[in-house]
Amino acid sequence: xxxxxxxxxxxxxxxxxxxxxxxxxxxxxxxxxxxxxxxxxxxxxxxxxxxxxxxxxxxxxxxxxxxxxxxxxxxxxxxxxxxxxxxxxxxxxxxxxxxxxxxxxxxxxxxxxxxxxxxxxxxxxxxxxxxxxxxxxxxxxxxxxxxxxxxxxxxxxxxxxxxxxxxxxxxxxxxxxxxxxxxxxxxxxxxxxxxxxxxxxxxxxxxxxxxxxxxxxxxxxxxxxxxxxxxxxxxxxxxxxxxxxxxxxxxxxxxxxxxxxxxxxxxxxxxxxxxxxxxxxxxxxxxxxxxxxxxxxxxxxxxxxxxxxxxxxxxxxxxxxxxxxxxxxxxxxxxxxxxxxxxxxxxxxxxxxxxxxxxxxxxxxxxxxxxxxxxxxxxxxxxxxxxxxxxxxxxxxxxxxxxxxxxxxxxxxxxxxxxxxxxxxxxxxxxx
Numbered sequence: 001x002x003x004x005x006x007x008x009x010x011x012x013x014x015x016x017x018x019x020x021x022x023x024x025x026x027x028x029x030x031x032x033x034x035x036x037x038x039x040x041x042x043x044x045x046x047x048x049x050x051x052x053x054x055x056x057x058x059x060x061x062x063x064x065x066x067x068x069x070x071x072x073x074x075x076x077x078x079x080x081x082x083x084x085x086x087x088x089x090x091x092x093x094x095x096x097x098x099x100x101x102x103x104x105x106x107x108x109x110x111x112x113x114x115x116x117x118x119x120x121x122x123x124x125x126x127x128x129x130x131x132x133x134x135x136x137x138x139x140x141x142x143x144x145x146x147x148x149x150x151x152x153x154x155x156x157x158x159x160x161x162x163x164x165x166x167x168x169x170x171x172x173x174x175x176x177x178x179x180x181x182x183x184x185x186x187x188x189x190x191x192x193x194x195x196x197x198x199x200x201x202x203x204x205x206x207x208x209x210x211x212x213x214x215x216x217x218x219x220x221x222x223x224x225x226x227x228x229x230x231x232x233x234x235x236x237x238x239x240x241x242x243x244x245x246x247x248x249x250x251x252x253x254x255x256x257x258x259x260x261x262x263x264x265x266x267x268x269x270x271x272x273x274x275x276x277x278x279x280x281x282x283x284x285x286x287x288x289x290x291x292x293x294x295x296x297x298x299x300x301x302x303x304x305x306x307x308x309x310x311x312x313x314x315x316x317x318x319x320x321x322x323x324x325x326x327x328x329x330x331x332x333x334x335x336x337x338x339x340x341x342x343x344x345x346x347x348x349x350x351x352x353x354x355x356x357x358x359x360x361x362x363x364x365x366x367x368x369x370x371x372x373x374x375x376x377x378x379x380x381x382x383x384x385x386x387x388x389x390x391x392x393x394x395x396x397x398x399x400x401x402x403x404x405x406x407x408x409x410x411x412x413x414x415x416x417x418x419x420x421x422x423x424x425x426x427x428x429x430x431x432x
Contacts (some may be wrong), residue, residue, distance in 0.1 A: 013161040015114065018111065050104075106229060158170065179284070190273075309365050327353050329350030
């Protein structure tokens with residue numbers, strides 16, 4: 001059994017691991033990334049919306065060469081019933097200016113590109129290798145075992161995703177509570193570029209992103225998303241695991257119905273579905289983040305550390321992953337300068353996080369998961385909004401009533417009291 005020695009071993013070639021690898025390699029640190037997939041990004045279904053300002057810190061002007069899809073200028077929030085929908089749309093002119101605020105990306109392409117950049121900087125990336133366990137000497141983590149081979153390092157970084165067994169084996173993470181997890185079903189639908197731009201009212205490389213609440217998830221806690229790529233559309237539902245089990249519904253069925261909804265069907269007409277699958281994601285925000293993210297010779301980043309935010313309007317993970325990878329690399333660079341890779345020195349990583357947007361945003365939205373537990377968000381408010389607008393716009397010769405009176409009647413019909421509305425509103429303001 002061989003035992004090669006590196007300065008840093010990173011488990012997982014997602015965005016967090018690759019960002020750390022790139023920055024470490026740039027600093028002249030010997031780093032190897034171990035990825036169990038056939039290539040970086042191979043396990044990522046479809047893609048996502050990447051809030052990309054943090055990437056500017058890593059690779060300035062990255063969008064000029066990276067395989068991004070569209071820069072997002074149109075944000076839509078949809079309250080959906082079985083047959084109707086109500087859109088709130090924001091289009092910001094400044095969002096189309098550099099440095100861009102957000103892009104739609106296809107992770108299989110984007111992750112491979114970032115892996116290539118890390119390799120160009122000097123990192124080694126090994127694919128198709130599964131890490132079996134971490135190696136310890138006393139309380140210190142000194143490497144990994146891949147079964148037949150052992151690899152040693154001054155520091156091991158866990159970047160192996162939401163179900164990080166490495167973080168659990170290191171003793172820093174317990175089993176994640178079901179209410180902090182969600183199951184997503186996603187599809188990728190190909191359409192000609194000009195068709196997408198016409199249907200979504202886009203100019204050039206502009207993009208649109210929808211956040212959908214209501215019937216899209218059968219009233220289960222969660223939501224749906226829908227956004228434009230250059231020559232495809234990404235669409236999916238995300239449903240909280242504990243509620244999913246309780247209601248006994250299937251995300252795949254919810255997605256199939258969403259594809260046939262009157263809002264969605266015309267937008268995807270004549271498209272070719274090229275991907276369809278499911279994945280697990282985090283929903284707990286700050287509640288998922290372990291109290292310690294470091295140990296002797298060990299750090300955890302990205303999804304493995306629980307860095308996700310769902311504010312109800314925006315879902316973030318990729319920017320937090322990149323940012324945590326940068327913070328980890330900075331902590332290791334400082335540890336190497338001191339010649340000390342103990343927890344007492346690697347705690348600089350936690351300090352870097354605390355002073356960055358990552359922990360500040362996680363703390364800001366720490367009450368969002370509790371707000372997102374309100375059943376009325378998924379079962380009643382979409383119906384109220386659509387019924388109210390239906391009454392406002394329907395002119396059937398019945399004398400009209402004042403809008404406030406119409407709204408009160410609509411609330412009453414939906415069994416929502418003014419007290420419920422006030423409590424939910426206050427909870428929402430505090431969460432967001």
